[in-house]
Amino acid sequence: MIRFEHVTKRYENKDALSDLNLEIRDGEILGLISHNGAGKTTTISILTSIIEASYGEVYVDDMALSQHRDAIKKKIAYVPDSPDLFLNLTANDYWYFLTRIYDLEASQVEERLTDLMSTFDLTENCYNLISSFSHGMRQKVVVIDALLVNPQIWILDEPLTGLDPQASYDLKEAMRNHAKEGNSVLFSTHVLSVAEQICDRIGILKKGKLIFQGSIAELKHQYPDKDLETIYKWLDVRPRRCSHELETCLGAF
Known part of the structure; x- marks a missing residue:
């Protein structure tokens, strides 16, 4: 289990993250949701x-x-x-180079690597230079590297950007399966539909502060008859004309 207790990150006189209290449980996928600059990457950077x-x-x-x-x-x-990435290496050389950093023998990861290459459709390209890969293929290389060591905690920052539909599906399945094995998965996203599909719980950040932590079902229960996009819009609202309580603002939509 991971716990952030009263975590603040201050730059000069500005808090990029303010008094964060967040829990990421074993066996769950937690999504961090916010617009850019609200604290997602800062949270991840502290944990890593x-x-x-x-x-x-x-x-x-x-x-x-x-x-x-x-x-x-x-x-x-x-x-x-x-x-x-080391673009002058083949994908296979890159993976085995990184296993040595983790003090793993090739024999320890060979079967797992074979399975992961098959899952992410890189078997035929594993001996090609990474420099020849598309963005989506390079992202797959990094995902395989992360899963190769079977981490207890898997952290992904906007992982679906640039992936084709099949690669996106494969990655979401890998996240689900990794959590089912009792591991913790933390990922950041601004795509609400993705969070709704795969997250057990979410944390919503606004200007460096956590303004909601819980399941999407719990969030919807607080604001019945409103779709997730509308709820998020008003939880994450930037300064604008409406100064009433959140429920009043929601009622206008």
Whole structure:
């Protein structure tokens, strides 16, 4: 289980993330939803130790991230929105290079790699240079890399961008299956239909603050007879003319 407890990230006089209290349970997919610049990537960057929180603490299995950073990193696989790849390597060489970073022998991952290449339709292209791959194929390479080590925590930042329909379906199935095995999956998205399809729970961020945490069913129950897009629009509303309570604003739609 992952817990953010009163986590704040401050840059000079501005909070990119403010007093975040968020829980990601074992065996669930949690989606972080917001418009750009509202704190999704900051949240992910803190959990992956790309940046450090200014205040507060993150716990993974009751281990404090600030005190057990290296141990927690080994539990995490991360798929960024714009992955950096060694373009002069073949996909196969890239995967085996990264297994050595994780201190895994080729024999330990061979069967899993074969299955993943088949799942993401890269078997025929695995000996081609990554530089020859489309954006979608490069994204698949990174996804396979992440799953190859069978991480306890799988983090994805806008993972479906640029994927064709089949690749998008395959990735969503992989996320579901990984969570079913008892692992935690955290991903960011601004596509509400995707969140509704695959998330067990969601967290909605607005200007660095968590304004909702729970299931989509719970969110809809709070605002009956309103579709998800309308609810989200008013939860995430930027400054505009309507200054009434949220329920009043929703009633106008």
